[in-house]
Amino acid sequence: MKERRKQGWFEFARAVGTILAALLLGFIITLFVSKEPIAAYRAFLLGPLTRTNRFGNWIEESITLTLVGLAICLVFRARQFSLAAEGQLYLGALVSGLVGLYFQMPALLHVSLAVIAAALVGFLWGLIPGLLKAYLDANEIVSTLMLNAIAIRIYNLILTYRLKPPEAGYTVSRYFHPTALLPRIVPETRITTAIFWAIAAVFVVYFLMYRTPFGYALRMTGANIRFAYYGGINTKRVIYLTMAISGIFAALAGAHLSMGIHQRVILNVSMGLGFEGIVVSLLARNNPLLIPVTALFYGYLRAGADIMERSSDVTRELVMVIQAVIILLVTAEGFLAFLQRQMRIRRGAELAEGKEAGDVI
Amino acid sequence: GAPKATPTPEKKALKVVLLINGVLGDKSFFDSAQRGIDRAVKELGIQAKTIEAGTDPARWEAALEDAAATEDYDILICGTWQMNDYLGKVAPKYPDKKFFIFDTSVDYSKGNLGNVYSVLYKQNEGSYLAGVYAAMMTQKPLPGMNDKKVIGVIGGMDIPVINDFIVGYKQGARDVDPETQVIVQYSGGWNDPAKGKEITLAMYEQGADIVFNVAGGTGMGIFEAAEEQNRYAIGVDSDQAIIVKDTDPQQAERILTSMLKNVDNSLFRALKLHLEGKLVYGQAEYLGIAEGGVGLAKNEYYEKYTPTDVKARVEQAEKDILEGKIKVDTAF
Amino acid sequence: MSSLIEMRQISKLYPNGVLANDRVDFSVERGEIHALVGENGAGKTTLMKILYGMEAPTEGEIWLRGQRVHIRSPIDAIRRGIGMVHQNFMLIPSFTVAQNIVLGREPLDRGLVNYTEALRITEQLSKEYGLKVEADATIDSIPVGMRQRVEILKALHWGAEILILDEPTAVLTPQETRELFTAIRKLTERGKTVIFITHKLREVKEISDRVTVMRNGRVMGTLKTAEASETQIARMMVGREVFMVVDKPPVQRGGVVLQVRDLTHIAETGHVRLRNISFNVYAGEILGVAGVEGNGQTELVEVLAGLRPATFGTAMVDGQSLLNHTPRKVRELGVSHIPEDRLTYGVALDANVAENTVVDRYYRPPFTRNGFLSVGFIMEFGNGLIRQFSIMAPDASVPVRALSGGNMQKVVVAREFSSQPRLLIAAQPTRGIDVGATEFVHQQLIQKRSEGCAILLVSADLNEVMSLSDRIVVMYNGAIVGVFPDAQKVTEEELGAYMLGLKKQDPAEMEAYL
Amino acid sequence: MSFDVVLRSILSAAFVGSVIRVATPILLPALGGLISELAGVTNVALEGLMLIAALVGVVISAFTGNAWLGCLIGVACSAVVAILLAYFHLNLKADIILSGLAINIASSGGTIFILYLLTKDKGSSSKLASLSLPRIAIPVLDGMPVLGPMLSRHNVLTYVAVLLVFLIWVFLYRTRLGIHIRAVGENAEAAGSVGINVRRTRYIALMLSGVMAGLGGINMSMGYLNMFQRDMTAGRGFIALAAVHLGNRRPLGVALASLFFGFADALSNQLGSLAIPPQWVQMIPYAATVLALVVYALQGRAAAVERARRLQERLQAHVEATGGE
């Protein structure tokens, strides 16, 4: 026990160390390409905190990332390599929009209805590849990549031919009825009540995974599907339900974008957030409780990068490179592993005391 | 990122920030705007900085607010319809600053936008000319032209501003010869030249021999197809034959003309007027053929390949539009 | 003249803090057969993995042929003439037997791998050492016993001078074991050296020249086998007296629990695996299934456990059909099942011990209370089983991957025994577990029997079948060829004759004893 | 455009040519993805690797005036980046998916950054007089009426791709290294236990996938097109990944999957000129693929059911023969 806590602390120290090292490397790159590296990097590191609306962007982004991250974390834990989040996000944004545009009712009701509708469509859109995998053993990478492309076309189709008002000079819908907008809770930002869903979602997913029989079935299916089946778990059901439930969270992210951020349905609502979700989830080692942390971290990275790119002479392309480098290093466990080796050797020494073998030191 | 930043010349120069809600390198729209600013830097000695807000719409509003609040500028320039609501919100907060918005207009009825100058382009008129041109050329006995009355146009996405080009193009073609068939396709993206090339080849296969590019970077594939098949293409926004001229002369040969949407000129002109104190804020300005906002590129290739009757017909069309004899439809 | 192998003061501390070897001294002479015995988790496999370069020791030195060596990888070991046959198979499922045997040094023909040559090599090896294999069958299509033989042939093909066999006989039938021993003797005659890990002391006596006994990661001593008695060795291993003869009260046979009639199963491949199997298992009795591995026992068990469809026939538990249900339904009918291959079905290596012990019941109270998993209780439950079945693991929160082979098996046994089954299907229940644990499992089986549970015991270990069963059926080529109403009255030879298909009772005769 | 015209051009020989053109830049990276997938590492960086090779090829060919050199160095670069990916995954224990995605981000940005440094242009290489690899007229075929336009005068890399399908099949199933790659992918511990260097093998597999992806990129910028354009791979790397699995992780299957996708895509290019909303047409390739996936799976099932039925009969016969014993 004590041993494992020690390990935990070490892990934490390692993470912090790695991040610092990664940031340092990022700075070194900046040194080479910027005339004003200090200023540029300050913008990167502190930018998101310097103005309310920047702070807002960071949080808004992190909300989206958290929700998508949770979606990914669910499927990955069941060892399903489903990339469906992107498409589900689009449909979530679309459907919440349809409700927001075509219905009229008291605020609370309206928002809830829109959110539920989004969640439902996300669920169903996840069900498709889920059933294909479970009953036809159709590879989920293929089906989800394709379904994403399809979802986006459906989105564009409806947006272009149904939602776009004639007077609009661009392919966007009207603004939703105010009753269907998420209330903004921090002035001068677009931080909305969605932040509460995000927080709630984290605990929901955690509970689902670790505190419900379904979650147990999900994790066992991920760990060894043969064992799960032998033990009486209906693994097919686990597979399609997991992929469907994951869809709910991706769709919520979509709803957040259209009801909270844009307040209407727009083209290209997501430029690959599905993949950002994978980054967030994997950084958190698919642990739901860590996802908001990594989402905030990654969100900060992106917001900061954006600000550096806008306010300094570092071009956005270069910022992308720096971002990538940081991701690479942060995930590299072996990086800084020499620390670990040090620790090993120290523990090796403790052997001398000749504790009863087999028991834990 | 701001590659452009000139050393401050003698007395305090006009400071301009160009905010691009996308990325540079589209070979047409935004690049053209950048060209205008560059020219102003050279010729008017202004100071300029460009901000690329990237392709993710979620970040544009923030980028604008940020720039307006934190940048050091006299005039802030942005473009496209997506930005005008945002600008409508931001501009009133900075009454002592000036704002341009191009290719769209803010909603002046709100009345608090006295510091904003909007400029729009009648791409439908320019495209009308392109349509007239294509419809006539397709019947000429040029090498690579067939006798079919079929022409093509490729749009990047099915969105109003693009459709505005296409509407005008079609109308122009029909006015020349009602039997002209116009093949319309959308590539569904701005950065897939391979797709652009494949679609163009398909159009050629279907009898078209001249294809109009309204698809940004994807359009570069159209020119490749034209070069490969010895067919023809029409460029857009900038004079695209000139862009490839030095590196790929054969390709330039296939780009008979380009429908110019002179964002560069319009911005340069506006900045010039501003410095002369002649620019009228608080209103939108429409630049059509008359104002040189749009038109066909009459470069060496145009001159080389265009038969006189076609030239005449085009000039006629220009005149008719100016005199309002021809009313060109719009997709807006 | 120094020994061939000397491992000096080897200690191994696994990252998770388990001290698997504690200053172990171990030496082997050239040409000897050296048995290595010890309880589950004593550190035998770890020690051998270190010798084979799969694990680096935390401390200690390895001396080979009088020289200090650093064996950093299996390649190192192989180059030095050390070969190892692992307790957990090291085979590529989709490759054929031949491909697996030549893997790593495939015969070439103009730069390309020559499969026909590989087949030839395999057949030749197999003949030479008398170990039967289907050279061109893929691994996932052959029974466990044959996989083991493939492993051995593979090591031999590597021309190992020193051959480490980690519990090779665990999955072999008596016949196969005898064949293996002949092979091993052949080897030593040719000057090769064999290190032989086993839990069966009879085998130690039969084959080895010397035996080293380990306990709790330490070496308790090395003896000349000739001078040591089984009980003596057992005592050294466990540190107490072990009773290797099972004494079981006379059977109190109740009503029929499992009734199987004309059960037939055809595999995907089209092979008929079960032919019109019929038998009963009564409450309070143990029905033993004897047979050479690969004669349908595996399929019989898996069909009954709901892991394979039955092509036709019937099987009832307490009058309710068992066939073609999901494993969940089958278990809810009161059937529990110890699978023969623990790594495929028995455990989820990366899940912790507690989670592994509730897979069949997690959804029921008290494991799930009003919709929520009672995690605390499950952990308690896991720890309970660890104590009750003396599983060697720090606590129930460690991943099963960190357990020794035998302790993994104990986890499975603990789970299946603790679910109050009406019918217990036990396939190779003591495969790879030590004498102490075996004794324990046997007692548990008897215990369950006395509680009126019906037990179907399938084991490759003939003695186990004979000493535990009340009745015995013999399977040959997918059919039951003999029924013996009184296990006490049948001899090993007689069973053997049936197992090899030499003798066969006529159906009518068998009917009588169902 | 009227339907009959479209139909005619779909039935034309040129259409087959178009299918092949569209399929090639998917097939090449897919073959790469296949190799690494079989080695047990999913390479999601194909997209980025293609981009890198595409740019480098263009740049080098423009500056040296030698297309082949461009191709060589371009492929080399993507191979090197693939090795870098391998290093992060295999030595630094970084998650393969995550590092793959990171490589994609870096390539998308890095290529433009370099392009800008060299040409002050962020969009395309139109300021570079880059070369492309030759097209090849197949002696006999070329003359033929129908087959000529279909199969001849494709870019050399198209034929290379076809060749590679065969070569990679041989490589994976008939050479030591190939077999070791598959062994490592299926059971790394077992492979290690017979002295196969797992890490080294995976390095090689990833490097090879880099080479293939590189060829795919070169094919885009120096064959299919004669230019580099920001993000010009437009998701083909991921389509390739899909093709690997659609093709059941076998070389020939992957080839068929790529061809199928190429067909669907070419089809959409033709149908695009019909007067229907473009979004529908753009859906075709993806919908078709899903459909293919389903049909394929259903067939598999039907086959299994059929087999079972035949067995039943066989057994009935057997039972009657042996008199129900």
Ligand SMILES: Nc1ncnc2c1ncn2[C@@H]1O[C@H](COP(=O)(O)OP(=O)(O)OP(=O)(O)O)[C@@H](O)[C@H]1O
């Ligand atoms: N793979 C291995 N197999 C056996 N013993 C090992 C292995 N790795 C390390 N050891 C043992 O662990 C101890 C420390 O190993 P280490 O390699 O540091 O010793 P070393 O003498 O410094 O090695 P070298 O001589 O190769 O530099 C040594 O006693 C060595 O015998």
Ligand SMILES: Nc1ncnc2c1ncn2[C@@H]1O[C@H](COP(=O)(O)OP(=O)(O)OP(=O)(O)O)[C@@H](O)[C@H]1O
């Ligand atoms: N990879 C590992 N990580 C952590 N602990 C391990 C690992 N492998 C084995 N152990 C622990 O080391 C101890 C010795 O394991 P080992 O496999 O050597 O036992 P063994 O003698 O082979 O037992 P068995 O007869 O059951 O195979 C056990 O307590 C086991 O839990």
Ligand SMILES: [Mg+2]
């Ligand atoms: Mg014509």
Ligand SMILES: [Mg+2]
């Ligand atoms: Mg062991």
